[in-house]
Amino acid sequence: MKKIRCALIGSGNIGTDLIYKIQRSEVLEPVWMVGIDPESEGLARARAMGLKTTAEGVDGLLPHVLEDNIQIAFDATSAYVHAENSRKLNELGVLMIDLTPAAIGPLCVPPVNLRQHAEKLEMNVNMISCAGQATIPVVHAVSRIQSVGYAEIVASLASKSVGPGTRANLDEFTYTTSSALEKVGGARKGKALAIINPAEPPMIMRNTIYCLTDDEPDQDRITASILEMIGEVQKYVPGYRLVNGPLFDGNKVTVFMEVAGLGDYLPTYAGNLNIMTAAATRTAEMFAEEIIKGTIQLPAPEVA
Amino acid sequence: MSQSNSLKGRKVILHDMCLRDGMHAKREQISVEQMVKVASALDAAGVPYIQVTHGAGLGGNSLQHGFAPHSNEEYISAVAAQMKQAKVSVLLIPGLGTMKELQSAYDCGARSVHVATHCTEADTSPQHIAFARKLGMDTSGFLMMAHLNDAAGIARQGKLMESYGAQTVYVTDSAGFMLPEDVKARIGALREVLNPETEIGFHGHHNLGMGIANSIAAIEAGASCIDGSAAGLGAGAGNTPLEVFAAVCERMGIETGVDLFKLMDVAEDIIVPMMEHVVRVDRESLTLGYAGVYSTFLLHSKRASERFGVPARDILVELGRKKMIGGQEDMILDTAMTMAKERGLLKSA
Numbered sequence: 001m002k003k004i005r006c007a008l009i010g011s012g013n014i015g016t017d018l019i020y021k022i023q024r025s026e027v028l029e030p031v032w033m034v035g036i037d038p039e040s041e042g043l044a045r046a047r048a049m050g051l052k053t054t055a056e057g058v059d060g061l062l063p064h065v066l067e068d069n070i071q072i073a074f075d076a077t078s079a080y081v082h083a084e085n086s087r088k089l090n091e092l093g094v095l096m097i098d099l100t101p102a103a104i105g106p107l108c109v110p111p112v113n114l115r116q117h118a119e120k121l122e123m124n125v126n127m128i129s130c131a132g133q134a135t136i137p138v139v140h141a142v143s144r145i146q147s148v149g150y151a152e153i154v155a156s157l158a159s160k161s162v163g164p165g166t167r168a169n170l171d172e173f174t175y176t177t178s179s180a181l182e183k184v185g186g187a188r189k190g191k192a193l194a195i196i197n198p199a200e201p202p203m204i205m206r207n208t209i210y211c212l213t214d215d216e217p218d219q220d221r222i223t224a225s226i227l228e229m230i231g232e233v234q235k236y237v238p239g240y241r242l243v244n245g246p247l248f249d250g251n252k253v254t255v256f257m258e259v260a261g262l263g264d265y266l267p268t269y270a271g272n273l274n275i276m277t278a279a280a281t282r283t284a285e286m287f288a289e290e291i292i293k294g295t296i297q298l299p300a301p302e303v304a
Numbered sequence: 305m306s307q308s309n310s311l312k313g314r315k316v317i318l319h320d321m322c323l324r325d326g327m328h329a330k331r332e333q334i335s336v337e338q339m340v341k342v343a344s345a346l347d348a349a350g351v352p353y354i355q356v357t358h359g360a361g362l363g364g365n366s367l368q369h370g371f372a373p374h375s376n377e378e379y380i381s382a383v384a385a386q387m388k389q390a391k392v393s394v395l396l397i398p399g400l401g402t403m404k405e406l407q408s409a410y411d412c413g414a415r416s417v418h419v420a421t422h423c424t425e426a427d428t429s430p431q432h433i434a435f436a437r438k439l440g441m442d443t444s445g446f447l448m449m450a451h452l453n454d455a456a457g458i459a460r461q462g463k464l465m466e467s468y469g470a471q472t473v474y475v476t477d478s479a480g481f482m483l484p485e486d487v488k489a490r491i492g493a494l495r496e497v498l499n500p501e502t503e504i505g506f507h508g509h510h511n512l513g514m515g516i517a518n519s520i521a522a523i524e525a526g527a528s529c530i531d532g533s534a535a536g537l538g539a540g541a542g543n544t545p546l547e548v549f550a551a552v553c554e555r556m557g558i559e560t561g562v563d564l565f566k567l568m569d570v571a572e573d574i575i576v577p578m579m580e581h582v583v584r585v586d587r588e589s590l591t592l593g594y595a596g597v598y599s600t601f602l603l604h605s606k607r608a609s610e611r612f613g614v615p616a617r618d619i620l621v622e623l624g625r626k627k628m629i630g631g632q633e634d635m636i637l638d639t640a641m642t643m644a645k646e647r648g649l650l651k652s653a
Contacts, residue, residue, distance in 0.1 A: 152367045154634045159425060167427045171402045193368055194399040198424040198452075199627035208634035210367040244641040252367065256638040 003029040004288040005069050007061055007094070008051075009085055010076035011035035011042025013163045013266060014099055017273050018074055019049055020264035021281040027288040028281065031068055034061050058085045065092045071291065071298055072284050075100055078165050079172050090123050093301040095287055097280050098126040101169070101176035107184050109136045110282045111232035118286045121296045125283060128180045129173050130272035131155035131192055131207065133279045134240070136185045138209045138255050141229035143186030145221050150212040151187035153177070156195045158202035161270035170194065187211065205259040205271035206243075213251045222246060222253060230257075236282040237275050239268065312557030316523060319353040319505070319531045320346050320546055322575060323383070324395055326537035327359035328600045329583050332370040336382045342574055343383040346534065347390040349566035351546070353416055353442075354390045355531075356383050359539065359600065360631075361395030361420070362405040368633055369400075376405070377412045384413025391415045391442065398428045400631065403435045410439045418474065419465075420446035422629050423453040426461040433468040444505060444529070445470035448630050451481040451596055455493035462494045472503040472529055477518065478630055480511025480540055480593040484521035495526035505529035508544040510536055511593025513585055515544030516552055523558065534567065535575035540599030541589035547571045591617045595624035604633050608640035613649045 006028050008015045015033065022030040033046035038055035046053050052068075054060030064070070073089050074097045075082050082102035089096055098105060105124030108117055109132065117125050127133065135153040142148055155177075166173060174192055181190025197203050213222075223246055233240045239260030247254040259271030266273055290296040323339050343354050357376040358364030365371050372379075376394070384392045393416035394409045395401075406417065419432045429445060436443040445465025450458055462473035475490045487506060494504050506522035508515040508531070519530045532549050536542030547567040553560050585593075588606060592599055597620050605623075609616040619640050628635050644650035 150367075154368050154632075156632055156635070164427070167425075168430055170398045170428050171404075171431060174399070174402055191366060193366065193631065195629065195631040196399065196422065196425050196428060197627070197629050197632065198422065199629075203626070206635065206638075208368075208638070212367070244638050247637070247641070254634075254637070256634070256641070 001026060002292055003027055004071050004291055005029050005031045006284065007032035007034060007070045007073040008076065009034040009058060009061070009073060011040045011046065012076060012165060013161070013273055014076035014277060015074070016042045016045055017265035017277045018076065018280065019046060019051065021277050023049070025281060025285055027285050027292060028072070031070060032061055032064065034058060058088055062088060062092065065089070065094060066301060070094055072097065072287065074280055074284070079169065086124050091301065093298045095298060096124040097284050098124060099276060099280055101129060101172040102126065103128070103176050107180045108283050109133060109140070109184050110236065110279050111137050111229060112140045112184055114283055114286050118290055118296070127276060127280050127283065128184070129177045130157070130276040131173070131194060132177045132180045133275045134205065134207045134257065134259050134272070135209045136180060137229045137233050138226055138257065139181055139185030139187055139211060141225040142211045142213065142222055142253055145218060145225050147214045148187040148211045149214050150189045151181045151185055152191045152193070152210045153181065154193045154195065154208045155272070156197055156203065156206040157272050158205065158269045159196050159198035160202050161205070161266055161273055162196050202267070202269040204269045207257045207259065209255045209257065211253045213253065215251070217248055217251060217253050219248050226255060236278045238262070239271055239274065311523060313559065314523060315528065315559045316553060317353065317529045318351055318546060318550065318560050318562060319355065319393065319529060320351045320534060321355050321531050321543050322533040322535070322537040324355040324357050324359060324361065325539055325543050326533055327372065328539035328603070329537055329542065330578070330580060331603065332359055332372040334578070336374050336378055338578060339379050340382050340386055342534070342570065343390070344386050345570040345574055347387050349570055350562040351390055351567070352561065353393050354383070355393045355395060355418070356380055357394050360400060361397055362401030362409055364400065377408055380409055380412035380414050393417060393442070395420055396432055397421070397631065398432050403432060406432065406435060407439070410441065414441070416442035418444045418446040419470070420448050420476070423447040423450045423458060423461060426464040429465060430468040433465060433470050437469040443470055444472040444474055446474040446476050446507070448476045448478045449598065450475045450477055450490055451479060451486060455489040458490045459493040459497045463497050466498055466502050470502070472505050473498060474505035474507055474529070475522070476507040477509055478598050479596045480509030480514070480599055481596040482518055483514060484517050487518045487521045488525040491522050491525035491527050503528050505531065507531035509538065509593070509599045510541040510544060511585060511589050511599065516549050519544050519549055520552065535571035536583050537575050537579065538583070538599070540592045540602050541585040542583040545571070588616050588620065591620045595621050597624045598628070598630045600630065601633065601636055604636040608637050612640045612644040614640050614643045614647065619643065
């Protein structure tokens with residue numbers, strides 16, 4: 001079966017984990033890995049896994065995009081360089097999956113709104129954050145039953161699973177995730193909290209989701225909606241699990257979740273890494289399936 | 305007594321926490337009027353730094369940490385307007401508070417900030433420390449739950465915070481777990497690696513009754529900033545009681561610049577009548593200190609205990625075993641529910 005050829009930009013934790021996810025895909029093929037440090041472990045691993053690599057940043061990839069027929073790129077660099085990366089690759093007709101907090105394109109949480117984006121052929125979709133991917137499905141599961149005035153999430157991450165980019169830019173993570181709880185989750189106001197825990201052995205990613213409903217919550221319907229949504233996420237993140245709840249206190253609905261990873265690049269505790277790369281892969285696959293079927297067509301490159 | 309004599313003439317800066325850490329002990333329910341009254345009295349007693357806001361600091365108003373009756377901006381503005389000599393300070397924990405909130409606190413009159421991270425995660429603070437310095441604030445890096453990192457580790461983390469711009473680095477005994485020798489080892493290691501102009505602070509909790517002794521040990525090892533709280537009003541068994549510490553300093557010849565009797569009056573006449581429970585070493589707060597658990601977990605655990613029938617002490621010991629850290633208050637209810645299921649007190653979903 002034909003596969004859509006992909007480039008991965010950023011050779012840190014996320015970029016490296018993506019290689020494993022994309023290699024397993026039936027419709028995607030990882031071809032290029034882009035870094036900025038020739039000595040980086042991520043680039044060495046990519047080469048060992050059969051990918052072409054450049055340490056010259058996105059500019060090192062551009063001359064090869066057409067000859068290697070790259071159609072989808074994943075950006076796992078930082079919010080600050082993403083816009084330039086995206087502009088350059090979009091010009092060449094490459095669709096961009098953004099895993100930084102830049103969020104210049106529409107926000108995507110696969111079980112909530114992926115189909116909409118694929119139908120509209122968005123050329124840049126943003127994956128929000130690991131915490132967003134882990135919690136927004138649950139917020140949406142409540143808000144599709146009754147209106148949610150306020151949603152708050154707490155993501156606890158194992159220290160070993162949080163790379164230097166996220167650490168140095170925690171505010172961007174907070175802003176992007178909070179805003180996505182509103183735009184995609186459907187809450188009128190959202191707030192995101194992140195905790196980095198260094199316990200050994202590392203703790204598995206935990207997420208607590210609080211929703212305040214405007215009216216008294218319909219416990220049976222909300223519980224059923226949440227359980228159904230968890231099933232949808234489990235299709236691409238098998239380690240997505242309800243630990244406790246939903247717990248109802250007045251208009252407050254609380255859900256305690258855990259996300260175990262597949263153990264591809266980092267061990268299973270790094271559910272945060274896993275849910276981000278799995279969601280990005282799921283998103284790219286949806287686009288790839290449509291491209292292969294011919295239902296959507298990427299624009300011709302502006303510079304041929 | 306030669307050690308006491310050796311501290312004679314040392315200058316120490318006192319930093320009161322009762323209107324920030326004390327918010328935890330009041331379930332975040334201190335009014336603007338009470339804050340102004342307390343802060344004005346502390347100001348008149350000569351306390352140079354007064355921390356205010358929600359117990360969890362900037363961004364603290366949340367379902368996770370509780371909602372205060374007023375915004376942080378309202379508290380800071382009201383208090384700052386009345387200060388004659390004291391500086392108003394705030395707490396900022398990256399991941400909860402953001403630079404937007406720090407800017408807003410500054411605009412309301414805050415001039416000092418503790419930028420707090422867990423004791424191994426200093427590298428989540430560079431943007432906040434740099435921004436605080438850019439605003440011209442007195443900027444401290446605040447290494448929480450410091451018992452969970454050894455002296456060499458604390459020294460490395462403190463050096464990172466100094467490199468981002470922190471003018472003071474704090475060893476923060478959030479669990480009230482440390483003994484004087486633990487404090488001395490960590491502060492001594494910091495003193496060795498930090499630049500001479502970088503100051504060192506100590507923030508104690510009184511869960512093992514060691515608040516005063518630990519603060520003195522900190523000064524002996526090179527600290528010059530001590531956090532405490534009038535009447536000890538703070539999370540767990542409270543902070544180092546500031547008036548007691550000031551009295552000990554006077555006995556030892558350590559110069560704090562505060563008026564001891566006025567400070568005693570603030571504690572006795574204003575703070576104690578405000579307390580909802582007597583802030584002291586009781587069974588549960590002792591468990592915090594003994595098991596090394598974040599002091600703020602105290603009241604949450606008591607509430608979870610009432611709801612699910614698992615003793616608070618059992619919940620706290622389990623949280624300590626799972627190495628939960630500050631900010632993970634959601635895990636208290638979660639842990640209580642899981643324990644209740646195991647004990648047949650709650651049906652599995």
